Amino acid sequence: MIDYSGVSVDYGAVAALRQVSLSVPKGRTVCLIGPSGCGKSTLVRVALGLVPVTSGTVRVGGQDLKPTTIVAIRRRTGYVVQDGGLFPHLTARQNVLLMPDRLGFSALDRLGELAELVRLPLDALERYPAELSGGQRQRVALMRALVLDPDLLLLDEPLSALDPMVRSGLQDDLKEIFAKLGKTVVLVTHDMPEAAHFGELIVLMNEGRIVQSGALRDLLDNPADPFVKSFIEAQRRLTTL
Amino acid sequence: MRALLVACLLALSAWAMAEPTAVIGSKRFVESYVLGEIAVGLCREAKLQAEHKQGMGGTAVLWEALKAGQITAYPEYTGTIAEEILKRPGASRHEMAKELRSMGVLLGDDLGFNNTYAFVMTKARAKSLGVTKVSDLAQHPGLQVALTPEFLERSDGWKAVSDRYGLTGLQTKAVDHALGYQSLVSGAADVKDAYSTDAQIADLDLALLTDDLGFFPSYRAVYLVRAERPDVMSALGAASGTLDEAAMTALNAEATRTEDFAGAAADYLRSRGTKTTSSSTSPSLVQQTLTLGAQHLAMVGLSLALAVLAALPLGVAASKPGPLSQLILGVCGVIQTLPSIAVLLFLIPVFGIGFAPAVAALFLYSLLPIIRNTAAGLQSVAPSLRESAEALGLGPWERLRFIEAPLASRTIVAGIKTAAVINVGTATLGAFIGAGGFGQPIVSGLALNSVPVMMQGAVPAAVLALLVQGAFEVLERTVVPRGLRLKPR
The missing domain is CATH 3.40.190.120 (Osmoprotection protein (prox); domain 2)
Structure with missing residues (x-):
């Protein structure tokens, strides 16, 4: 679904990605994990053309990412960020229907369906983001990402800002939704248990490079280098507290 | 906003239609006001339609206005004509008449007094x-x-x-x-x-x-009239030789005491044995305030509407950092620092006098607050929201129209409000170039050294500024989306 080959991104003098190559297979859920600043968010943003690449190529859904294809690729991709990225001047409903309205088709029937899917009470649709709880905001953001029925979902730390109870409930709901829809999902997280919860394929990154990718078992049993081992150790210590 | 604009345009068109044939100008002092009113009275006696644009400014303003055809006639002094207008000190009456004629202006007969x-x-x-x-x-x-x-x-x-x-x-x-x-x-x-x-x-x-060595040149009062209006010239000719120093001083004293120039002029016209028509009576205070208010609102409304149309796109351009942004904000900043009276005078050669240059000056002054707030409002849109809009696949225009502009709306409306309130105040200066409005009583009051007359302009202008401020508070509630006025939970 996404093919990165030799992608490098520089923010001024700082290298955010160094020669990253990765294939995200269609219909699978891939978790990008790593410490802050490892380049995992940048890798997702590159796929939407939000960050220009310094070198290398990116293909999304079989199309090369370039100025002429960016808009089409964005419209076939759902994107959810940490704080939801909802527009505060629009109600939940207006946020969800923004793109269908702009593209000139009615998605009213889809609205109820999506609300049910993400378990959002219908009356919450009439509220403004400021009137919704954090969890509800993320559910609305997911509806907005899904409304055009995209092939690809990019979720950049969608649950990180939520408190643990809400977070755990939403993790279960999300996993169920992914399984139901069968879409290609790339989920960015810094939390190993969360990656283990979602990821069939886990990609561990550090300092702009992919350090190791594979199933959770692989990473636990055959760490590719000392960093993988220490990263997993550190996460384990936190969770067993 | 739309209703305000319509009201302004209506007021403007009503005002424009009322424009009579002969427009008499006057300078900013009592005697000129009185002579202007006398000229209007004489025209009306001769069954000519006439209107008085009082206290338009100094010699330069009146002379330019006469040459440009903005006014038909105004009272002037021979010494000023020779020294300031023709720059030929000591020119004889015959020489002055000849040179003025070549410029399309008729020199009227001596009114009878020397104001030197x-x-x-x-x-x-x-x-x-x-x-x-x-x-x-x-x-x-x-x-x-x-x-x-x-x-x-x-x-x-x-x-x-x-x-x-x-x-x-x-x-x-x-x-x-x-x-x-x-x-x-x-x-x-x-x-x-x-x-x-x-x-x-x-x-x-x-x-x-007594000027016993004859040092001061003589400043005999005359009317200057545009050459294509001999009918006006002959109507004004009725006053020739009828006003000596004592008579003029008495009229000036009466006008200063009563604060009623038309009344003093009517006294003069009566004393000449001609019956005056009621057309010269001064309007009631309420009527005058409404008329001036309509002129004031027309100036403010039209200039603000034009400024919004020009400043919003410029503000969008200025919101993107770069040389263009610096150029736009720099030029507007310079305009803002120019004294308003100077701007009005610079605009006279381009727009003549009266309504047009006043609107042009107010337009220029309105640009900076609107441009700066538009740019600042757009720049303050959170990067994450900007990026969300981009990631959805919205084009640049759609992002501006549906996301960034609404998010910046509060700041943009605040900029327009600032411009409007400043405009109401600055528009009072329009009276210096004959644009009318609440500045007119202020200018008359200055000439008369009368605080009550100044108050007739200053008080309604202040009230209008408060009303405009209030109107924008209401507008803010309708323009700024409700979602932006909520406190996040």
């Missing part, structure tokens, strides 16, 4: 010192002389006079014209410069010193 520079003293002081003429002053080197700053500075003013009459030993100080009269009465000054028909000469019982 003069020196005045209280009669009591003059009598005790035995002073009757200017040369007598040289005998009293201890005298205190209060001079208007302009007269003190001019090369043909005090310096030349004192050289000629040997008065260089006298003590001089610069005092405002109206205050100078007060200092004569209080004894703080002994002598002051004056115009020979100043109302105060009669009111304060002052002695006019």
Whole structure:
């Protein structure tokens, strides 16, 4: 679904990605994990053309990412960020229907369906983001990402800002939704248990490079280098507290 | 906003349709106001439609307006025509008439009085010192002389006079014209410069010193009329030779006392034995306030509407950092620092006088607050929201129209509000170039040195500013999306 080959991104003098190559297979859920600043968010943003690449190529859904294809690729991709990225001047409903309205088709029937899917009470649709709880905001953001029925979902730390109870409930709901829809999902997280919860394929990154990718078992049993081992150790210590 | 605009345009068109054939201009002092009103009365006696644009400005403004056809006629003085307009000091009446004719302007007959520079003293002081003429002053080197700053500075003013009459030993100080009269009465000054028909000469019982060496050029009052209006010229000709110094001084004194120029003019017209029509009566205060208010709103509304149309796109352009943004904000910043009176004067050659240059100046002053707030509002949109809009696949125009502009709406509306409120105040200066509005009573009040008259303009202008402010608070509630006015939970 996404093919990165030799992608490098520089923010001024700082290298955010160094020669990253990765294939995200269609219909699978891939978790990008790593410490802050490892380049995992940048890798997702590159796929939407939000960050220009310094070198290398990116293909999304079989199309090369370039100025002429960016808009089409964005419209076939759902994107959810940490704080939801909802527009505060629009109600939940207006946020969800923004793109269908702009593209000139009615998605009213889809609205109820999506609300049910993400378990959002219908009356919450009439509220403004400021009137919704954090969890509800993320559910609305997911509806907005899904409304055009995209092939690809990019979720950049969608649950990180939520408190643990809400977070755990939403993790279960999300996993169920992914399984139901069968879409290609790339989920960015810094939390190993969360990656283990979602990821069939886990990609561990550090300092702009992919350090190791594979199933959770692989990473636990055959760490590719000392960093993988220490990263997993550190996460384990936190969770067993 | 739309309703306000429509109201302004209606007021504007009603005002424009009422524009009569002969437009009489006047300068910013009592005598000119009275002569302007007399001209209107004479035109109406001759069954010509006439309107008075009072207190439009100084010589330069009136002369440009006459040449440009913005006004049909105005009262002027021969000395000013020779020295300031034609730049030919000492030109004879015949020479002046000929040169003016070649510029498309007719020189009217002498009205009968000479309003030249003069020196005045209280009669009591003059009598005790035995002073009757200017040369007598040289005998009293201890005298205190209060001079208007302009007269003190001019090369043909005090310096030349004192050289000629040997008065260089006298003590001089610069005092405002109206205050100078007060200092004569209080004894703080002994002598002051004056115009020979100043109302105060009669009111304060002052002695006019004879210009015995004939230093001051003569400033005989005449009407200047555009050549294509001989009918107006002949109507005004009825006043020729009918006003001597005493008569004019009395009319000036009456106008100053009653604050009613039309009334003083009507007295003159009656005294000539002609019946005056009721058309010259002054309107009631309510009527006047409504008329001036409509003119004021038309200026503010039209200039603001044009400024919004121009400033919003410029603000969008200025919101993207770069040389273009710096250029736009820099130019607007410079415009803002120019004194408003100077801007009005610069605009006269382009737009003439009256409504158009006032609107143009207000337009220029409105640009900066709107552009700056639009740019700042757009720049303050959170990067994450900007990126969300981009990631959805919205084009640049759609992002601006549906996301960034609504998010910046509060700041943008605040900029328009600032411009509107400043505009209501600045529009009072429009009266200096004949645009009317609430500035007109303020300008008249300055000429009359009358606080109550100034209040007739200042108070409604202040009330209007508050109303505009209130109207924008309401507008803010409808324009700024409700979601932005909620506190996040």
